[in-house]
Amino acid sequence: MYIVLEWVVWTGKSTQAEKLAAWFRDVYPWKEVVLVREPWWTEIAEAIRILVQGTEFNEQMNPLTDIYLYASARAQLLESKVRPALKNWAIVVSDRSFCSSLTIQWVAQWMWMERVWEINKEAVKNTMPDIILFLDLDVDIGLGRTFDADGDKFEKEKAEFSYKIYEWCEMLFSFPATKKLMRKVDASWSIDEVFQRIIECVKLW
Numbered sequence: 155m156y157i158v159l160e161w162v163v164w165t166g167k168s169t170q171a172e173k174l175a176a177w178f179r180d181v182y183p184w185k186e187v188v189l190v191r192e193p194w195w196t197e198i199a200e201a202i203r204i205l206v207q208g209t210e211f212n213e214q215m216n217p218l219t220d221i222y223l224y225a226s227a228r229a230q231l232l233e234s235k236v237r238p239a240l241k242n243w244a245i246v247v248s249d250r251s252f253c254s255s256l257t258i259q260w261v262a263q264w265m266w267m268e269r270v271w272e273i274n275k276e277a278v279k280n281t282m283p284d285i286i287l288f289l290d291l292d293v294d295i296g297l298g299r300t301f302d303a304d305g306d307k308f309e310k311e312k313a314e315f316s317y318k319i320y321e322w323c324e325m326l327f328s329f330p331a332t333k334k335l336m337r338k339v340d341a342s343w344s345i346d347e348v349f350q351r352i353i354e355c356v357k358l359w
Contacts, residue, residue, distance in 0.1 A: 156240055157356065158251040158283040162323055163316040164296040165289035165341040166348065171249040173349050174356070178245050186244035188235060192251060193227035196234045202227040217263035221273055224255050229277035237281055252278055253286060253332060257322040261315060267322070271331055285359050286332060287352055289341035293320050 157174065161167040168191070175189040194200040206215070206223040228251075239246050252274045259270045293316045326332045337355045341348050 155285075155359075156236065156246045156248070156281070156283045158248045158253065158286045159352075160250065160253045160286055160288050160323070160326075162289070162291055162293060162296055162320045164298075165291045166345060167289050168249050169345060170289065170349060170352055171247050173345075174352060175247045177349075177353065178247070182245065186239065186242060188239040188244050188246045189249070190231060190235050190246065191249035192231060192254065193224050194231075196230050199227040199230045199234075202230070217259075217265055220263060221255065221259050221265060221270060224259075225274045225277045228252060228255075228274065232277065232279075232281050240281070248283070251283060251286065253323075253326055256326065256329070256332075257319055260322055261318040267325065267329060271329075282331075283335055285337055285355065286326070286335045287355055288323060288326065288336055288338050289348070290338050291341040293317050295342060 159167050159171045159174070171189060171191070175187050178185070178187045192199075193206075194203045202223055206220060206227075236246050236248070252271075255274055256267050256270050259265045260267055293313070297313055297316060327336045327338075339348065339351045339355060343351070
């Protein structure tokens with residue numbers, strides 16, 4: 155089983171991913187449970203993340219360069235961690251996925267979702283999630299939270315950026331590659347209540 159948690163802003167996604175992995179380990183102690191986070195979690199993917207997110211350049215990064223770098227980190231993570239785990243019948247919980255690129259790259263780079271998907275298809279290949287859990291939260295509530303004061307380069311953007319991301323996240327529910335995989339989880343409740351809703355979605359699968 156391959157489960158992805160996706161976000162808008164400050165939804166507690168990383169916390170829920172960790173809780174879900176721990177829950178699987180308790181319920182299925184005989185199964186390997188692998189927790190990963192994009193766009194890092196391997197040595198090479200982490201180096202790419204630092205290059206694209208944490209390196210100051212004197213020139214502007216071309217939008218295609220940005221998109222291909224994220225896709226490259228994704229390809230490395232999937233090939234190094236996710237596919238081997240799934241081949242061994244492990245349970246994989248992923249904090250983010252290609253869905254983040256489909257939505258963020260449109261808003262940040264003005265690149266159509268279809269184009270971003272075409273670039274990412276080679277990285278993803280046939281390793282598609284079984285479920286994509288979208289943690290749904292009012293953007294204003296999310297912006298008022300302080301789970302990670304630093305955030306990545308996109309999470310540091312102004313509020314308008316997050317509003318646009320939310321709009322495009324909604325499009326994942328009709329996008330051909332993702333619409334059958336999407337499940338919406340109300341993330342406005344407490345951490346434990348949100349987690350129970352996540353468990354309900356997983357059990358229904």
